[in-house]
Amino acid sequence: MKKGALLFVVLLMLVASGVSVMTAQDAVTLQMWSRDSNQDFLRELVDMWNADHPNQIELTIIPAADFVTRVGVASAGGEAPDLLPIDLIYVPQFAQAGNLVEIGAFIDALPYADQLSASHVHLGEYDGGRYAVPFAAEGSVLLYNKGLFEAAGLDPEAPPTTWEGIYEAAKAITALGDDNYGFYFSGACAGCNAFTFLPLIWASGGDVLTEDGLSATVDTPEVRAALEFYKRMWDEGLIPPSAQADTGTDFFGAFTTGKIGMVGSGAFSIAILKNDHPDIDFGLTFLPGQEGGISSFAGGDSIAITSSSQHAAEAFEFISWVLSDEIQLQMFAARGQLPLRADLVDNEFSREDPRLITNAEAMNLGKTPYSFVYNQLFNDANGPWLAMIQTAIFQGDVDGAIANGQAGFAAILGE
């Protein structure tokens, strides 16, 4: 009887260990949270992964406005998801707060590691470690209305390559009358102008932050020149008056009226214009510097693995799958998304619409400010960035705007 009991216990232990061995080999379910922009594409991507991989991904979509808060609260409770695609500008802050896993070794193992979007990779670096890779790419460019260019006697195939060129084109288009304006920007939207106005400064060789993102360089000739360039177009009525109060609601909508000559925008506009506004013949070119040169704001999402995750290796399997040739071409490029690797910019799909190649090139040579206080500096509707733009352009006080901008940036950076 005793023997029997012992045998039973041993058997039980064997079964239990077998179960635990099976569990270890068993597939895991990874949690992934994402903001709601681009959610259809993301769902499709995750479904595709789930269809032929044992490890499954459970995707939760969160409204963009709540996203950082939700992740912040979850991280504090150690309940953040395994996979976290986030707006790349937040990566330094998340890494600094200790919310992300260092994935340098994983990245080095990728055969195409050196082809990943440089700006995304740079924003993923913190204190000698690497914490994120690109997941969605977006780059700012200059959209222009070819129909209006032609009507104004300009060559629609030779878009402006300097500020003077933009100014002359804007003047010619505004002169058409009938409520046509040469240029547009959202005058009360902080983030929109980080996306479309900063590249003008970069392309001219200037910047508003030092390379390490810790000091302000607002009071420089390039920033002054860029503000004066916009101010001149505003003063001469080449920009519609409504631009002054636009908090971003009309950022892209203005161009779709067909009455705006040029506007800074991103790759997202290509698909919308082609699908919803086929009547607008539009071109796309680089945002230029004062005397030439080009730049772009490299935006989009990076993907990271959170410190809460118990499955970093499994999570990175998904990441490397996303970055593989097959997915980059058959999912990203085929659906009009910019590829996340420089070596795949020129592909069978983008060759059908060279505008996509221009946009991808812009993104790849673009920059992104590296800052732990990006939101306060650039996204705050009441912060120093927008105040500087508004004071210089709408109130005409360029000197005061720059002085306050420099002081405001320095105060936030704790200089």
Add this chain to the structure above:
Amino acid sequence: MSTVNLQISERRAQRAGGSIGRRSAGLFFVLPAVSFTVVFFILPLIFTVYMSLHDWPLLGDHKFIGLDNYSALLSDRQFWNSLWFTTRYTLLITPVIFILAFVLALLVSLPLPGVGIYRTVYFLPVVIGLGSSSLLWVWLLHDRVGVINAILTGLGVMDRPIIWLADSSYAMTAIIMSVVWKTVGFTMILLMTGMQAIPAELYEAAKVDGANYWARLRYIMMPLLRRTFALALILSVIGSYLGFDQFFIMTAGGPQNSTISVVYWIYKNSFTNFKLGYGASLSIVLLVILVILSVIQLRLLRDETSY
């Protein structure tokens, strides 16, 4: 003598026991409401106070800093500017809502055919979210596609469209117009209900005594509406002090930071600057201010009348 005493004290004990039973039954009945208040108000409030004593970033660890957030708040110029701006906004919008709602309530109380349709129409904007209505007004006020500019220029009131939200006084006017449109129906319904609760005999008696319409309005309706006024006033003042959506959506605090309400400033500190602890301390201060304001209003409008 002693037996009498005993009987009395027994009866008292019974009565007391009975009232304890009734009290616990009462407690039982209010339990759902009490637990709701505890879970959704008292506990979050305690937690907010706790947070306000910490340096609490949205990302990363928090640490106890005592009353530092409160002392920082004293020298936060934008907070005081926002408080003053919100007070000005409240002082401007409250009378507009009240006068308009009172007139509308008088009109929709008239026994006229089709008056129900008007009641519904005036009340309709109340059921729209403030966020949606603010967005709606952004387009109504738009200089190129907005109907308001089109009407005003069409009537010859202005030569050219106004960019409403680009100028601070126009922006304030625009926000007030949108919020009045959105909320006046609610105050109207409150006042109308108050008016309908006044017994008709009082008016009849006054009529017999020779009081005309205005006298009846002044000496019967107005005093008897005191309680309703107090309720509507408190709701309106609190609502105005807590204003956020309209500023966030219509002006984003602009132009030149001239329309940053207190709650918008709390939001900005918490979710733009990621300083949750500081945001919590601002919320507590706003709560204290609102409690004081509500007590003052209740005192002023204290009503001893009964009918």
